[in-house]
Every structure is written in C-alpha cells, then in structure tokens.
Amino acid sequence: MPESAKxxxxxxxxxxxxxxxxxxxYPSFCTGCGSPLSKCPGCRLSFDPPRxxxxxxxxxxxxxxxxxxxxxxxxxxxxVLSPTDL
Amino acid sequence: MTPATSSPKELSLLLEQARETLxxxxxxxxxxxxxxxxxxxxxxxxEDPARIGELLTLAHEARLAWCGDTVEVEGILSAKTGxxxxxxxxxxxxxxxxxxxxxxxxxxxxxxxxxxxxxAKLGATEFCIxxxxxxxxxxxxxxxIELTNLVRQDTGLNVAISAGILTREQSMELARAGVHRYxxxxxxxxxxxxxxxxxxxxxxxxxxCQLVKEAGMQLCCGVLLGMGETADQRLELLEDLRALQPxxxxxxxxxxxxxxxxxxxxxxxxxxxxxxxxxxxLGLPGVILRYAGGREVTLGELQALGMRxxxxxxxxxxxxxxxxxxxxxxxxxxEELSMPVGALTGVL
Numbered sequence: 001m002p003e004s005a006k007x008x009x010x011x012x013x014x015x016x017x018x019x020x021x022x023x024x025x026y027p028s029f030c031t032g033c034g035s036p037l038s039k040c041p042g043c044r045l046s047f048d049p050p051r052x053x054x055x056x057x058x059x060x061x062x063x064x065x066x067x068x069x070x071x072x073x074x075x076x077x078x079x080v081l082s083p084t085d086l
Numbered sequence: 087m088t089p090a091t092s093s094p095k096e097l098s099l100l101l102e103q104a105r106e107t108l109x110x111x112x113x114x115x116x117x118x119x120x121x122x123x124x125x126x127x128x129x130x131x132x133e134d135p136a137r138i139g140e141l142l143t144l145a146h147e148a149r150l151a152w153c154g155d156t157v158e159v160e161g162i163l164s165a166k167t168g169x170x171x172x173x174x175x176x177x178x179x180x181x182x183x184x185x186x187x188x189x190x191x192x193x194x195x196x197x198x199x200x201x202x203x204x205x206a207k208l209g210a211t212e213f214c215i216x217x218x219x220x221x222x223x224x225x226x227x228x229x230x231i232e233l234t235n236l237v238r239q240d241t242g243l244n245v246a247i248s249a250g251i252l253t254r255e256q257s258m259e260l261a262r263a264g265v266h267r268y269x270x271x272x273x274x275x276x277x278x279x280x281x282x283x284x285x286x287x288x289x290x291x292x293x294x295c296q297l298v299k300e301a302g303m304q305l306c307c308g309v310l311l312g313m314g315e316t317a318d319q320r321l322e323l324l325e326d327l328r329a330l331q332p333x334x335x336x337x338x339x340x341x342x343x344x345x346x347x348x349x350x351x352x353x354x355x356x357x358x359x360x361x362x363x364x365x366x367x368l369g370l371p372g373v374i375l376r377y378a379g380g381r382e383v384t385l386g387e388l389q390a391l392g393m394r395x396x397x398x399x400x401x402x403x404x405x406x407x408x409x410x411x412x413x414x415x416x417x418x419x420x421e422e423l424s425m426p427v428g429a430l431t432g433v434l
Contacts, residue, residue, distance in 0.1 A: 033186070033344070047341075047382055047409045051186035059188045065201040066161035066208070066403035067413060 027054035031081070034059065050081060094137055097126040101144050108144070108371055109151045114328075120369050121321055127361050128317045135357040138364070145364035145396035152371040157420055158399035158430040160212035160246070160376070161205030164406035165233070166192040166226075170218040172250075172285045174273070176313060178343040178407055179218040185345035187407050192217070192226070198233050199240055206241040208402055208413045211429040213237055214246035214269060214306075216406055220286070221251040231263040238264055244429065246306060251286065252294045257301035267334060268298040271308040272326060275319035282313060295330055308336035308378060311362055312354035320362060324369045334399070335373050337363055339380030341408065353380075356388045360395050367396025374399045374430050382411050390419050399430065 028037050032044030034052035044050060049062050053073035060071040060079060071079040100123055107113050115123075123141070130137040168179045168189030178185040198215065205213045215233055222230060226249065234245045247260060248269035260268060272291055273279070279288040298305045307330060309323055327335060339359055342351045367375055376399035377392060385392055389411075393400075403413045420427060 045383075049407075049409060051188075059186060061188055061190055062167075062407070063190070063193075063197070064404050064407060064409070065163055065197075065204060067204045069404065069409065 025055050025076075029054050029057035031079075050079060053079060054081070094130075097123075097130055097137065098140060100126060101140050104368065105144055105147065108148045108368065112151065114371060115368060117325060117328075120324070120365070123368065124317060124321055124365050127365065131355075131358055131361055135355075138357060138361045141364045141368075142360060142391065142395035145367040146394045148367055148371045149375070149396050149398050153374070153398050153430065155425050156398070156428040156430055157393070157425045158212060158374055158376070159208065159210040159402045159416075159427050160214060160399065161201065161208065161210050161403060162214040162216055162401055162406060163193075163198060163201040164218065165198055165215050166190070166217040166219065167407065168218055171220050172283065174283045175347040176273075176282065176310060176340055176343070177218075178346055180346070183346045185343065189218075192229060195229075195233060195236055199236055202237040202241050202243060205402075206243055208417070209427050210402055211244055211427075212246055212267070213241070213243040214248060214267075216248040216269070217250070218406075219250045221253075222249045222256060227256060227259060230260065230265075234260075234263050234265055248306075250294075251290055252297055254297050254300075257294075257297040257303065261301040261303045265303055267304040267306045269306040269308070269334075269336070270294045270298065271310065271336070271338075272323060272330075273308070273310045274313060274315050275322040276326065277322060278313070278315045278319045292326075292330075295332070299331075304333040305330070306334040306336065307332035308334075308338060308376075309366070310338040310340060310379075311359065312340035312351070312380070312384070313348060314351065320365075324366060327366075327373075328369055333374060334376060335366065335370060336376040336378035336401070337366060337397075338378040339384035341380040341383050353384055356385050359384050360388060360392055363392055363397060364395045376400060379405050379408070390423060393419070393423055393425065 030040040030042050031050035031052050031054050033040055034057040049069045050071050053060055053076055055076045060073055063070045107115055127141050168187045169181050170179045173180055173182045178187045202213045237245050244266035246267040247265050274282055276288045295305055295307050339354050342349050375397050377397050378401055402416050404410045
C-alpha cells in the first residue's frame with residue numbers, strides 16, 4: 001500500500017517514532033520533575049513515587065495503594081525502578 | 087499568643103493541675119487552662135524544647151485514661167486522583183496548580199477491593215475511600231454505595247469515605263448505606279482559612295461536618311499544621327473541634343508539594359509537631375487522634391515518641407499520592423510499645 005493511502009500518522013505514532021529505538025534505552029530523565037538528567041541531577045524525594053517517565057520525561061499515571069504503587073507511561077508501559085534510579 | 091518567657095516550674099504546676107482534672111477527675115480542661123498550657127508550651131519550645139517532655143507525658147496519660155492503649159490502624163486509598171476543581175493551597179490534586187500528579191478517573195471496584203484486602207491483611211479495622219472532588223455527584227454517590235457494600239461484605243472492614251462537601255440528602259444516603267465514618271477536615275482555623283482556600287469557605291466545611299453527625303455517621307475531622315498559621319490560630323481550631331466533637335481527628339503535618347502555593351514552606355520542627363499533638367490530646371481527651379499525612383517527613387525517628395504523646399491511631403502504609411513507611415515497620419513499632427491494634431469505638 002502506498003504511504004499516501006495509509007492515512008494520517010497519529011500523534012502517538014509520531015511520538016513513538018521520535019523516541020530512542022532499539023532494544024536498550026536508558027533512564028535519562030528525572031522521575032521527580034521530568035527534566036533531562038543533564039539539567040536536573042534528580043529531585044524526587046524518598047517518599048514520592050515517580051511522577052515522570054525516566055525514559056521520555058512524560059507524566060506518568062500513578063496508582064498508590066496502602067502497600068504498593070504502580071506507575072505507567074503511555075509510551076513505555078509499566079515503569080519499574082531500581083533502587084539507584086533518580 | 088503573647089510571646090512570653092516561662093519558668094519550668096510554671097509549666098510543671100499547670101500540667102499537674104491539668105493532670106488532676108483530666109486523669110483523676112476525668113473532666114475536660116477549660117478553654118482558659120488549655121490556652122495557658124499552650125502559651126507556656128510555645129515559650130518552652132523557643133527557650134528549651136526538652137522542657138515539653140512533661141507535656142508529652144501528660145498527653146499520653148490522658149490518652150490511656152480516656153481511650154485505653156488500643157491503636158486503631160487504617161488504610162486509605164485515593165479512588166479518584168487529581169483534577170479537583172478546588173484550590174486548597176496545600177493539595178497536589180488541585181487542577182488549579184501545576185502539580186506533577188496526573189489526574190486519573192475513578193478506580194474500578196476490583197482495584198478498590200484489592201486495596202481493601204491489602205488493608206485487612208495488615209490487621210487494620212478501617213478503610214477510607216478518598217475522592218479528589220468538590221462533592222459527589224449522583225454517579226459518584228452510586229459508586230460509593232456500591233463500594234461500601236462490596237468492601238464491608240468482602241473484608242469486614244469499617245468503611246470511611248472522604249468525598250468533599252455533602253448535602254443533607256447525600257449524608258443521609260451514605261449513612262443508610264452503612265458508611266461508618268465520613269471524613270471532612272476543617273484543616274485550619276476559620277481566621278486562616280481564606281489564606282488556604284478561596285473556592286469554598288470554612289462554613290461550607292463546618293456545615294458538612296454537622297450534616298455528617300446529624301445523619302448518624304461518625305465524623306472524622308482533621309487538621310493540617312504547618313501552613314503558616316499562628317499558635318493562636320491552632321488554638322482557635324482546637325476550640326472549634328471541641329465544640330464539634332468529632333469521633334476522630336487526623337493530624338496532618340504539611341508536606342510541601344511541588345507546584346502548589348505552599349511548595350516552598352519549610353517543614354514544621356519535630357518538637358513543635360509533638361507538642362501540638364499533645365495539646366490536641368489535652369483538648370480532645372476522648373477522641374481518636376490519628377497520625378496522618380506528613381508524619382514520616384516531619385517526625386522521622388521521633389514517630390514512636392508521638393505514640394506516647396497522645397496519638398492512638400495511624401494511617402498504615404501509603405497515603406493518597408505519597409508513600410509512607412512500610413506497614414511492617416509501623417506494626418513492629420506498636421509491638422515494641424506494647425500497644426494492641428484494634429477498633430476504637432469511643433471514650434472508655
């Protein structure tokens with residue numbers, strides 16, 4: 001099918017194309033404020049769940065319950081942090 | 087409050103008289119007595135914080151005399167997060183602040199039930215479902231009633247709800263549905279309230295509190311200290327609570343949240359926080375006084391001391407949008423303090 005017949009590219013698809021591709025992507029955004037780690041060394045406090053995706057800096061959907069929390073990026077799925085992640 | 091110096095003997099004498107009233111005679115303190123204790127305690131905090139030890143001890147004695155040694159443990163869940171139309175200056179869930187908290191729709195019943203089951207496994211007796219709304223509309227009311235029945239039947243937990251400003255009809259409906267306790271904090275003194283919120287009034291909150299009591303539900307009405315209010319304003323709030331007579335008073339300490347108008351405030355000092363926990367106990371000797379938000383960041387290693395300074399209940403685990411200490415640490419603390427966990431139903 002020719003490119004022109006495939007219809008407009010959605011915003012999400014375009015954003016997905018702009019993201020680093022390949023099997024390995026590295027955390028490069030602060031999970032406290034979403035700034036690149038080159039500008040913020042990490043400002044998330046110990047009693048805060050991550051609010052921004054470490055891979056793209058977008059705001060996360062965060063669920064907090066009495067014993068656990070889960071954070072999800074619309075592009076990168078469920079975010080699992082290691083103890084050293086900022 | 088007039089700044090004053092005080093001698094240790096002045097405060098000791100006053101506390102001894104208060105002990106006679108509260109513990110021996112089982113009588114609430116008069117407002118003037120409470121105000122004088124607060125004045126001297128504030129002076130002691132400035133001169134030598136170690137002098138508040140006697141105040142904390144008396145608060146613990148009052149708690150034991152009026153409520154026993156049982157600690158009520160509660161889990162809370164933000165069932166609808168963010169996007170609140172109100173502008174409470176301390177809150178990261180207001181849509182009016184540039185907060186990193188992303189708004190999410192109401193959780194489905196399975197997710198609420200999962201959280202309730204987690205709470206029950208910890209030995210808690212109360213589970214509070216909290217919604218970031220000005221007040222519940224019809225759709226939310228239907229869901230709240232459904233969730234109340236589901237959680238009660240599945241876990242046996244007492245269900246508390248916090249869903250903003252209520253009408254008389256709504257409070258009656260929730261009471262009929264079996265809601266055990268309804269939370270609606272006054273947060274701060276009437277005279278300071280306009281500095282904290284402009285989208286509704288102190289009287290709006292007070293009316294909901296009164297409607298909850300009239301409907302026959304228990305009232306949970308809390309405070310948030312450290313927003314810039316004066317000691318006199320804290321006393322003003324305490325007197326309003328004494329008049330309102332809630333069953334439970336959660337004590338929150340401001341945890342300055344990014345993007346909110348109070349983001350740059352400093353944390354309250356731990357000794358001041360403990361002193362005011364004790365003063366709230368002396369003013370409300372029979373109430374369920376619950377450790378609530380900001381406990382970990384404000385008190386740090388002194389959390390156990392608070393349990394011996396008037397507190398007889400706590401929120402276990404995580405809060406609405408922030409994380410708490412692990413439940414295991416809290417339960418271990420209570421075991422070390424020899425404080426049994428259970429439901430609190432009223433004054434002994």
